[in-house]
Amino acid sequence: MTQAPGDVVLIGGGHTHIQVMTAFGRRPEPGLRLVLISDQTHAPYSGMLPGHLAGLYRRDEMLIDLAALAEATGTTLILARATGLDLARRQVLCDGRAPVDYHLASIDVGIIPDLSGIAGADRDGLAVKPIGSFLARCDAILGAAVDEGRLRDVAVVGNGAAGVELAFALAARLRARAQASPPARITLIGSGPVVATLNAGVRRHIHRALDRHGIARRDGVRIVAVEAGAVVTATNERIAADTVLISTRARPPRWLGETGLELSQDGSVATAPTLLAMGREDVFAVGDCATILEHSREKAGVFAVRQGPVLARNIRRRWRGEELERHRPQTAYLVILMTGDGRAIAGRGAWLAAEGRLVWWLKDWIDRRFMARFQTAI
Template identity: 50%
Template sequence: MDRRAKSCRCLATLPVPSRLRKAGPNEDPVLPDAPKHLLLVGGGHAHVIVLEAFARRPEPGLRLTLVAKDRFSPYSGMLPGHLAGLYGREEMHIDLERLARRCGAALIEGEASRIEPDARQVCLGSGEVLAYDVLSIDIGIVPDLTGIEGADEHALAVKPIGDLLPKWDRLLADAERGQGPRRLAIVGGGIAGICLAFAAASRLRHTGASITLIGAGPSPEINAGMARRVGHALKRHGIALLSGEPVVAIHRHGVTLANGDSVAADAVLVSTHAAPPRVLHEAALEKDGRGFLAIGPTLQVLGWGNVFAAGDCATMEAHPRPKAGVFAVRQGPVLARNLRRALRGEPLEAYVPQRDHLILIGTGDGSAIGGRGRWLSFEGRWAWRLKDWLDRRFMRRFR
């Protein structure tokens, strides 16, 4: 440990009775005499479900701490609707402080600067060191802009969402004053990019701004029927679609494609490749070929019985899936049960993610395009009502 870490103070363990009463025949088993500390690093979708689970059924003698960059955690499923003006800012955020209070957890607003699994501790950017018995990591992703020249300076990265929102607010304010942008380019032809294109077109329609969606190829996440429906909807909304050539550079006046062509733009949103957060780079934990935490079916980091991970920052080696919020949500209940079992010394359950999942893409006009698997595709206003109901139902769990 370096000098800075040595100067960090460890948080003291909260006092608990030296002996806990034994559980009755119909009660859950209790923790051993020694108090345990469960440390959750990151306020992602899986961790909010863990907090909800421990609020509904507290674990006797457990000390629980959540470390999150911000008090309010955005729900990615509502981001396009918010950008389109269909949801207010507060409707798409989960209040982590309120949620932590419900389950008796301590919330620390900050970020992990170093993870030391051998020492069982996490050092924060503030200099504070947190010792743990069981650790869970759900810190999301950062944009990978390394392959696009000028992206760091001239692009608006979609992830992390908390960094995008104030930039989007400024963009809208400029548009309302007639100061631009008149031409908006969105880089990324996947589901996220498609959703953003519809949202931007809906929000900026009255300003006369043009929208161009640029993708290197067709999205592998949607089937042929959905792709046809999306193509027709993009035309109806006046959104230009350019596919086949990746973006290699972003500059003040637009973007440059791999074939040398240029696309004029006053603002560029990028929703392409993801990268693991910097804190994972130096952590002595097993990773996949791209630097994301490698986890097994029990959501434990490979080789570490007391370290778990979920959400976009982790990859299930045996069952890789796209970096999408739906998988983090599905991991949440399993993660909560396995963290509880790990603290008790009980066997863990295995989790196999579904291969196909329901996809719903809002078109910003009260309608949506949906599908699942290789064949099913549909669209209509009822599909948007379904998506809205699912998203609002999810958010009501944390209010």
């Protein structure tokens, strides 16, 4: 490619893109300018969300200051919401401002809740993603409900890893505000077994921890509607719920489907192992909004984090006209779920399962080490 000055436009301040910013901040590429388009000045780190809800982290400890990071790394920050791509003109379309030209672009816009199968969920439920809006609404809803003594039943819909941690976090939060009397009941509801993707040993630890915290389980139950005071199952059973938090399936933003980029079956951008969008030489896609077709994996933050250094190197290589590095995500990876009481549960592959305070110490150390990379000067 040409060595004349050009712009790499990073669309979204996700876990992968913030690593690209720090990489180029430490070692700029001659002639290459970084531009970040984000509709928020602070990006939450999803790994610390449950701990924050449980009262273990302050809000600022789980937020990455994108404005400060951009200034420190020499990245131009454009505060706007991306709404599309014009591939022919090489432009990012934005809401309320002129299009942004790019030489190379990268998409890291995450996923949003897919509430299409749950009637009333958008009105009476509280979706976990996007995290920024969830935090504001969660604080307001739970705070008012507890203070006014009208929080009796909480339903967490979705019993994957995120839903389980959310239930533990809520239990810890409500214990800390013991003035809620009688204590609220928390019910974890899912259409399949609890965290079905993890090994049997981990699931046993999770079951015991849920029992220890008094969290009820309803496995094999599909929720089809949320209404005032209850969630409704596919068999028309009503489960009492003053507050409904939803951590079920999610989907990429719909505008990705209007770009002309090839999509995978779940609507995410289909990419090659180089992280380039299929059939493109100028657009990368990473994180939850993308799928490497040759190595499809479930959506998890660990994959976005691991893609960061690869994307940074491949942007340099693409700019220089060099061969790109191929990325193969790991098939077995460490999962650590906090239980909100100074303990955590860990699992990896088909056999590793552990629980205890040392596991929580490990998770806390991993998360704080990751965040420290973006909360200090470059």
